[in-house]
Amino acid sequence: MNTLALDTTDVPAAVAGARIRLSGMADDRAMLRAAADLTRDLQKPNPVIYWGDFLGxxxxxxxxxxxxxxxxxxxxxxxxxxLAVLALYRASLFIHEITHLKHSDLPGFRVGWNLLLGMPMMLPSFMYEGIHSLHHSRTRYGTAEDPEYLPLALMKPWTLPLFLLVSVLMPVGLLLRFGLLGPISMLSPRLRRLVVARYSGLQINPSFERRAPEGEFARQWRWQEAGATLVAVALIATVATGVLALKPFLVFMGVISAVAMLNQVRTLVAHLWENDGEPLTVTAQYLDSVNVPTGVLPWLWAPVGLRFHALHHLLPSLPYHSLAEAHRRLSAALGQGTTYHGANYPTLRGLMGRLAASTMGRRAA
Known part of the structure; x- marks a missing residue:
């Protein structure tokens, strides 16, 4: 990292270079009420948009x-x-929508997504379902029980490059998880418990252990894991025997790696990562999250509605195609200088600068 100075022109003046005091923050009732009232007609997912966007x-x-x-x-x-990286990245991010959807509103979408993308890329939706919902829990967000949270802004500078490096190695990890550990674990209950608890979720909190699936979710898990395992074993076997040439294998793995890297960069700026482990109010969770509502580039690095990540934390059940309109309504109803505008940031560069500067401050401390 060569340039770690925070560019304050890219950060709202009220929070430039400074941590937001999250612990003990009261809820902004007016904002929460407006968010609920102004978006009641935006809750229904549009199947044409979902299927068209994903399939395209x-x-x-x-x-x-x-x-x-x-x-x-x-x-x-x-x-x-x-182009493959950008398009498959966008298609893969529908896994986030799957975790929030009422599946009766979009029948067959989870199955279709897994068959066409999740299993071929060794990224079945069970890796995110049952994990991401905990991140939205009122009492778990930002705590040690949140699988998707680390106080990165309060950690040492070396954690950021390590965070990105892990994503580069993700396809190798998926190949080992589904091509080796998964099949072997079927022969050992002890290893199976470890695989389920530690190696079956897209989590960033290394101390988190997930519970074994139950009921209908367990049935979904079984067929999704079987499909991903078939792909992983086929890749290993065909490359090892020379049936599949090395070039297509490496290109495929490289594309998955780049998709994972791009998602990890997005993850780095999805939150401010400034909570020290205390349970937070909804408003505090919102302000620890990020909207990047303007510009063209966010459509590429934060597609499928994720440029409105803070708004998503305010209204997690809102379909991705409704977030832009919800943001427009709330911005108009809640004027400049209000809590709602405190989570809006102009650029990826400014957010990365803020995070890097915070970790450098920890080194100085």
């Missing part, structure tokens, strides 16, 4: 992946690889 993104992503594999090593192959 997946089709473009797989076509571009084929181009990256089949084209000679030229600029066109690189361009195809970049």
């Amino acid at each position: 993104s997946a089709a473009v992503g797989y076509a571009a992946l084929a181009g990256a594999i089949l084209l000679p090593a030229t600029g066109w192959a690189i361009a195809s690889g970049v």
Whole structure:
């Protein structure tokens, strides 16, 4: 990291370079009431938008992946690889919507997503379902029981590059999880408990252990894991025997790695990561989260509504295609200088600068 100074032009003046006091913050009742009242008609997911967006993104992503594999090593192959990463990244982020959807509103979407993307990329939805809901728990957010939270802003500078490095190695981890550990664990109850608790969730909190699935979710888990295992074992076997050439395998793994890296960068700026482990009010959780509502680039690095991540924490059941309109309504109803505008930031660069500066301050301390 060479440039760690915080660019205050990219951060709201009220919070530039300073931590927000989250612990003990009271809820802004007016904001919460407005959020509920102004979005009642936006709650219904539109199947045409969901299916069209997902299928279109997946089709473009797989076509571009084929181009990256089949084209000679030229600029066109690189361009195809970049397009594959962006399109498959967008398609993969529907896993986030799956965790919040009432599946009766979009019948078949979870199955379709897993068959077309989750299992082929060794990223079945059970890896996120049952995990992400805890992150939205009123009493768990930002605590040691939150699987998706670490106080990164309060940690040492080396944690940030390590956080990104882990994502680069994600495809190797998935290959080992589904191609080796998963099948072997079926023969050992003790290993199975470890695999389920520690290696079956997209979590960033290393101390979190998930519970074994039950009921309908356990049935979903079984067929999704079987599909991902089939893909992983097939990849290992065909590469080892020479049936699958090394180039397509490495390109495929490289695309998954780049998708994971891009998502990890987004994760770094999804929150301010400034909570020290205390339970927070909804308002405090909102202000520890981030909206980047303007500009073109957020559509690429925070697609499927995730540029409105703070608003999502305020209204987690709102479909992704409704978030822009909800933001417009709340911005108009709640004027500048109110709590709602405190979670809006202009750029990725400014947020990364703020986080880096905070960790550097920890080193100085």
